[in-house]
Amino acid sequence: MPVNISASSGERNSPASHIRLVVTDMDGTLLTPEKQITPRSIETISALHAAGVPVCLVSSRPPAGIEMYLDAIGLTTPYGALNGASVYNADRSIHTQLTLPPDVISDTLDMCNVHHLDTWLFRGHDWLIKNSAGPYVATEKRVIRQEPVIVDNFAEHMSGIGKVTGSSTDYTMMHDQELEIGRLMEGRASVARSSQWYLDVTPLNANKGYALCKIAEMYSVAPHEVACIGDMNNDLPMFDKAGLAIAMGQTSPEVMAQAHYITASNSQEGWAEAMRTLILPRAVSVEQKQS
Structure with missing residues (x-):
């Protein structure tokens, strides 16, 4: 279905022209309102994988709430839980963990x-x-x-x-x-x-921007080569770090103003269309970066 993707009216640096890594929110973003992942999104993840661009999940969810989707999506990548307080390796072992006093x-x-x-x-x-x-x-x-x-x-x-x-x-x-x-x-x-x-x-230092940077380090990728996508205030720290930030269409004007682009809502294939329209044309294999 056709989906409108627009540039944000907010003041930001120009979006990155090359993307080697995608970090995505889950609820309200990759997941539909019914907490499902659409076949088109799964196909798009496969297309990103074929282009050499890993897709990593970062969520406010606890780790179990993320891990339940990994096999279904076919992801074997690092992920961040609890808004970035815990970052996990692809084998689900802890990479970094921050705790509250x-x-x-x-x-x-x-x-x-x-x-x-x-x-x-x-x-x-x-x-x-x-x-x-x-x-x-x-x-x-x-x-x-x-x-x-x-x-x-x-x-x-x-x-x-x-x-x-x-x-x-x-x-x-x-x-x-x-x-x-x-x-x-x-x-x-x-x-x-x-x-x-x-x-x-x-x-204090546990937020999605922190998780994005930690995951980028795992791939030897600079934050400005990372694209992120989200829909809530807790996604803004990763908007600040990423080279390309995308807001979902159902989000608030405040979140939209911090993004480079605005896609359709999570009930209208906004995630998949943003990846296909904005990320795949900019994709550069992470393996090429590491070689």
């Missing part, structure tokens, strides 16, 4: 409690919750196909935490809390919404 976790939990956000902790492959009846627990279980570990309190589980997530059905309040908690955590942690209903707090 206990005082940051405690302060975040206090702030979430004041505003009645349901809170979760993520450590390695574990998802820790206190309230099994939280408004998005059932949804998350279905999306990542993982059962949470229910704990009586979080005080005994403060070590090794890569992400704290607060959730609420009040989207306006979540927007406001992204700003408020972000200000309070400035210089201590990264704070960004990964959807309208999830607010993620990760280690």
Whole structure:
């Protein structure tokens, strides 16, 4: 189907003319609203592979929520979980891992409690919750196909935490809390919404831009030779690092303004069309770079 791809009206450096690596968000981007990957997207990943351009996933999801798609997509590439707090090798072993200091976790939990956000902790492959009846627990279980570990309190589980997530059905309040908690955590942690209903707090240097750079290092590729694509505020750090940044069509004007190009939505094959229109014509094999 024809898809309109437009240049962003935001002020950015010119997009890269050669791309050797693609780093992509999952929810709202590669995945449809039904959390599926379309046959056209899978074909496009194969075309990128044939051109020598690896496709790597970077998501706010825990590792299990990413790994469940790797075999289906046919990917054997590194990936980043928890907004970049954990970066994994292609064999699913940990490449790098950043964790939150206990005082940051405690302060975040206090702030979430004041505003009645349901809170979760993520450590390695574990998802820790206190309230099994939280408004998005059932949804998350279905999306990542993982059962949470229910704990009586979080005080005994403060070590090794890569992400704290607060959730609420009040989207306006979540927007406001992204700003408020972000200000309070400035210089201590990264704070960004990964959807309208999830607010993620990760280690200060743990964001998708960090993950993009770590994955690029694995391939001996410079960040300006990387293309990225996403739809939410937590994707903006990788927009800042990549040589070519693409926003999905359903995203906010703020995210669009930070991209080089805007593609169609994730319900209209926007991911595949962006790759075929913008990336494949610029593709240069990563093996050529390394040789």
